[in-house]
Amino acid sequence: xxxxxxxxxxxxxxxxxxxxxxxxADAGEDAAPAYGDTIIQGSIGEPSTLIPALxxxxxxxxxxxxxxxGLVRYDKYLQIxxxxxxxxxxxxxxxxLTFHLRRDVRWHDGMPFTSxxxxxxxxxxxxxxxxxxxxxxxxxVVEAEAPDPHTFRVRYAEPLASALISWGLAIxxxxxxxxxxxxxSPLARAPVGTGPxxxxxxxxxxxxxxxxxxxxxxxxxxxxxxxxxxIPDPSTMFLELQAGNLDQMGLTPIQFARQTDTxxxxxxFNKYRYPASSxxxxxxxxxxxxxxxxxxxxxxxxxxxxxxxxxxxxxGLGQVATGPYKxxxxxxxxxxxxxxxxPARALELLAEAxxxxxxxxxxxxxxxxxxxxxxxxxxxxDQRVKSGEIIxxxxxxxxxxxxxxxxxxxxxxxxxVNTGNFDALIMGWTIPxxxxxxxxxxxxxxxxxxxxxxxxxxxEVDELLEKGRRTLDQAERKxxxxxxxxxxxxxxxxxxxxxxxxxxVVAARFRGIEPAxxxxxxxxIRWYVPEGEQRYDW
Amino acid sequence: xxxxLLKRLLMMVPLLLGITLISFVVIHLAPGEPTDLQTxxxxxxxxxxxxxxxxxxDLDKPLLVQYGLWLKRLAVLDFGDSFSQDRRPVVDRIAxxxxxxxxxxxxxIALILLVATPIGILSAVRQxxxxxxxxxxxxxxxxxxxxxxxxxxxxxxxxxxxxMFPISGVRSLGYDYLSWGGQLWDxxxxxxxxxxxxxxxxxxxxxxYMRSNMLEVIRQDYILTARAKGLSESVVxxxxxxxxxxxxxxxxxxxSVPGLIGGSVxxxxxxAIPGMGKLFFxxxxxxxxxxxxxxxxxxxxxxxxxxxxxxxxxxxxxxRIRNT
Numbered sequence: 001x002x003x004x005x006x007x008x009x010x011x012x013x014x015x016x017x018x019x020x021x022x023x024x025a026d027a028g029e030d031a032a033p034a035y036g037d038t039i040i041q042g043s044i045g046e047p048s049t050l051i052p053a054l055x056x057x058x059x060x061x062x063x064x065x066x067x068x069x070g071l072v073r074y075d076k077y078l079q080i081x082x083x084x085x086x087x088x089x090x091x092x093x094x095x096x097l098t099f100h101l102r103r104d105v106r107w108h109d110g111m112p113f114t115s116x117x118x119x120x121x122x123x124x125x126x127x128x129x130x131x132x133x134x135x136x137x138x139x140x141v142v143e144a145e146a147p148d149p150h151t152f153r154v155r156y157a158e159p160l161a162s163a164l165i166s167w168g169l170a171i172x173x174x175x176x177x178x179x180x181x182x183x184x185s186p187l188a189r190a191p192v193g194t195g196p197x198x199x200x201x202x203x204x205x206x207x208x209x210x211x212x213x214x215x216x217x218x219x220x221x222x223x224x225x226x227x228x229x230x231i232p233d234p235s236t237m238f239l240e241l242q243a244g245n246l247d248q249m250g251l252t253p254i255q256f257a258r259q260t261d262t263x264x265x266x267x268x269f270n271k272y273r274y275p276a277s278s279x280x281x282x283x284x285x286x287x288x289x290x291x292x293x294x295x296x297x298x299x300x301x302x303x304x305x306x307x308x309x310x311x312x313x314x315x316g317l318g319q320v321a322t323g324p325y326k327x328x329x330x331x332x333x334x335x336x337x338x339x340x341x342x343p344a345r346a347l348e349l350l351a352e353a354x355x356x357x358x359x360x361x362x363x364x365x366x367x368x369x370x371x372x373x374x375x376x377x378x379x380x381x382d383q384r385v386k387s388g389e390i391i392x393x394x395x396x397x398x399x400x401x402x403x404x405x406x407x408x409x410x411x412x413x414x415x416x417v418n419t420g421n422f423d424a425l426i427m428g429w430t431i432p433x434x435x436x437x438x439x440x441x442x443x444x445x446x447x448x449x450x451x452x453x454x455x456x457x458x459x460e461v462d463e464l465l466e467k468g469r470r471t472l473d474q475a476e477r478k479x480x481x482x483x484x485x486x487x488x489x490x491x492x493x494x495x496x497x498x499x500x501x502x503x504x505v506v507a508a509r510f511r512g513i514e515p516a517x518x519x520x521x522x523x524x525i526r527w528y529v530p531e532g533e534q535r536y537d538w
Numbered sequence: 539x540x541x542x543l544l545k546r547l548l549m550m551v552p553l554l555l556g557i558t559l560i561s562f563v564v565i566h567l568a569p570g571e572p573t574d575l576q577t578x579x580x581x582x583x584x585x586x587x588x589x590x591x592x593x594x595x596d597l598d599k600p601l602l603v604q605y606g607l608w609l610k611r612l613a614v615l616d617f618g619d620s621f622s623q624d625r626r627p628v629v630d631r632i633a634x635x636x637x638x639x640x641x642x643x644x645x646x647i648a649l650i651l652l653v654a655t656p657i658g659i660l661s662a663v664r665q666x667x668x669x670x671x672x673x674x675x676x677x678x679x680x681x682x683x684x685x686x687x688x689x690x691x692x693x694x695x696x697x698x699x700x701x702m703f704p705i706s707g708v709r710s711l712g713y714d715y716l717s718w719g720g721q722l723w724d725x726x727x728x729x730x731x732x733x734x735x736x737x738x739x740x741x742x743x744x745x746x747y748m749r750s751n752m753l754e755v756i757r758q759d760y761i762l763t764a765r766a767k768g769l770s771e772s773v774v775x776x777x778x779x780x781x782x783x784x785x786x787x788x789x790x791x792x793x794s795v796p797g798l799i800g801g802s803v804x805x806x807x808x809x810a811i812p813g814m815g816k817l818f819f820x821x822x823x824x825x826x827x828x829x830x831x832x833x834x835x836x837x838x839x840x841x842x843x844x845x846x847x848x849x850x851x852x853x854x855x856x857x858r859i860r861n862t
Contacts, residue, residue: 040711046820048575048622048623049623049624056575056623060623128590131623133576133577133580133582133587133591134583136587188625204634204635205634205811206709227711229711229810230810231706232806233706233807233808236690236693236705236808236810239693240705242698245705245711409570410568410569410574413570413579439581449588450585451579
């Protein structure tokens with residue numbers, strides 16, 4: 001799930017100046033871009049460390065995304081573009097990647113950036129003494145070299161589709177980290193990167209301040225300061241936003257639909273809405289006899305009204321999911337078998353599988369045992385609990401006895417998910433821009449603690465996933481992943497429930513925000529506040 | 539006296555060891571580990587990598603060995619380094635949280651004493667009067683009010699609508715640009731709501747306590763004697779009765795010493811105050827064992843010391859105890 005964080009980090013970064021002309025032209029009454037002002041963002045958690053190799057939380061990743069840069073990143077359409085790398089070559093056999101680095105890049109402390117820094121970052125990631133959870137994809141590199149200061153080359157033993165984007169990894173400064181214990185480096189609390197913003201100060205538990213880097217290689221960002229205020233309580237954060245002390249936060253569906261629909265709020269803030277990169281699903285433990293029959297899983301999909309979940313749980317701010325990819329992205333296949341809400345069809349399928357109400361108690365049974373199971377979900381996620389309650393009612397209507405248990409996160413993972421000790425569960429996955437889903441669906445990933453915890457095994461899927469991650473051509477990959485989605489839809493090992501919307505809100509004085517498939521953060525350095533509307537002059 | 543003190547101090551050592559051992563074992567019983575944040579549900583982290591990470595935190599060693607390692611460091615007063623990714627010393631993490639927690643707790647205890655003592659006395663002196671009943675109702679409402687709810691109401695009304703108080707945090711963002719006096723006022727301004735909310739619930743308990751103490755004392759024979767001597771009512775109440783009624787306060791103050799460093803998660807979260815309660819809560823959620831143990835040891839030491847001080851000062855204040 002967290003491997004996607006690197007993606008998010010990249011999305012935060014700007015996509016360059018080429019869109020300027022278009023935006024100013026259609027901006028109409030908007031004033032000209034101006035430098036200055038401060039944006040104040042709320043953060044629920046305090047960052048854990050500002051060394052990207054070690055960070056695993058979203059607060060750290062948000063900040064690291066502005067301070068550091070990678071060789072490549074995703075652009076606004078979620079396609080890969082260069083960042084520190086001006087260009088790159090992929091060898092004929094797909095095994096060697098050669099990056100040509102920009103020559104005009106300096107670290108925030110003035111030292112020039114070179115390929116030695118990239119090589120050092122690679123060595124840091126694969127060093128067994130580095131406490132990072134992201135080493136595995138770099139361990140697949142068989143050879144890394146820096147033939148000259150502006151060239152970096154890596155070679156793989158087998159082609160790897162995600163190899164290129166894995167170099168979106170934040171590059172760490174060699175001159176400050178070499179020969180040191182990285183987990184105890186002062187950079188953890190005072191980072192030095194190459195990104196659009198420089199670190200200024202971090203007051204523990206209160207705030208973290210960044211300042212525009214005037215020498216940023218894609219141009220100086222318009223907004224002069226970024227302040228992250230640490231506000232652990234979401235209600236407090238919303239009050240601070242209303243009081244004008246915060247400029248940006250993410251809203252919940254109820255805040256978006258019911259609490260911000262006033263004229264005053266709309267004048268002061270702009271709300272945005274686009275599909276989030278995550279989905280929520282109901283997963284069946286395929287080791288349980290009752291779920292081994294595909295017809296039972298298909299029946300459950302027909303018995304659950306997923307539009308009702310979107311309307312009831314998300315207040316309509318989301319969409320029904322049909323598979324593990326985000327609608328509208330290249331890997332998503334909309335042409336898969338659909339399961340409209342149809343209790344009669346569900347009963348038919350269950351009857352075919354042998355489940356009928358033979359004793360007249362209102363519950364379906366087979367061989368004298370009623371159709372009954374428990375759905376588990378984790379505490380602290382209201383959307384999942386509510387989904388469970390609605391599903392419970394719908395399944396009861398066709399004679400399935402469902403119990404719902406809500407369990408504290410650590411116990412949920414350790415006692416139930418990792419050990420396979422569950423009937424069904426409601427959970428969510430982040431949708432990474434790269435469709436490689438090997439870790440979640442391959443039959444080799446069913447050991448305790450691995451992510452195919454429902455025990456899904458399908459030889460064709462295994463083959464598709466192996467080919468998909470070893471193929472570099474996008475069109476060819478799409479064929480594999482389209483077929484993969486067809487199989488998932490047919491077999492229903494998960495019932496994919498919904499993709500919620502991301503609901504960010506930004507103070508109205510900020511201009512230049514252009515929602516795109518990548519969200520709104522991708523062109524952050526081109527956001528600006530017109531001269532007359534700037535609020536903070538310090 | 540010295541002998542007694544020595545005996546008490548010596549007894550604290552095995553007690554403290556017992557407390558640490560039990561705490562250490564209990565926090566490790568809870569499912570979950572500090573490396574979970576990095577590795578759980580992370581498609582990039584293989585099983586081998588998880589094991590490697592666990593070994594870096596000594597989590598692969600038997601529990602008692604881990605306890606032994608921890609105890610060895612504690613013997614030289616080293617609480618170790620936090621298991622969070624920045625690996626800062628536990629002492630640093632606690633030290634940056636401690637001042638604000640102590641400040642708020644001291645202010646709130648002072649506020650409770652200042653307000654609850656007179657309420658308790660007046661209620662007792664005018665037992666069953668309108669004042670007594672009104673304050674009884676009031677303090678019970680205070681006792682029953684959830685502090686997070688009160689805090690949110692005050693923040694919404696006084697902070698957002700009237701704009702009288704800052705909503706959360708301990709300083710304004712422009713703090714560095716304020717004058718010396720402005721900075722002082724800024725800090726006080728930020729403290730008013732949190733101190734009020736944290737004291738509000740405590741008023742009830744303490745004023746009822748004060749009231750019942752006072753009621754007991756004014757029924758004593760020596761109060762009757764004092765009145766019989768013809769002393770004025772105020773001298774009887776404030777000199778003779780009050781001094782005796784205040785004695786149990788010493789115990790309460792002694793018991794509140796460990797409370798000084800323990801914050802409340804709920805209100806620190808709501809007011810975005812970086813205090814000890816939030817630190818402890820976050821550490822428990824992250825399974826940051828060294829920080830949890832550091833806070834627990836400090837709390838245990840202060841509890842034991844607080845009890846000792848309470849016992850000693852009780853003896854100093856009350857001749858009846860001193861002589862037995």
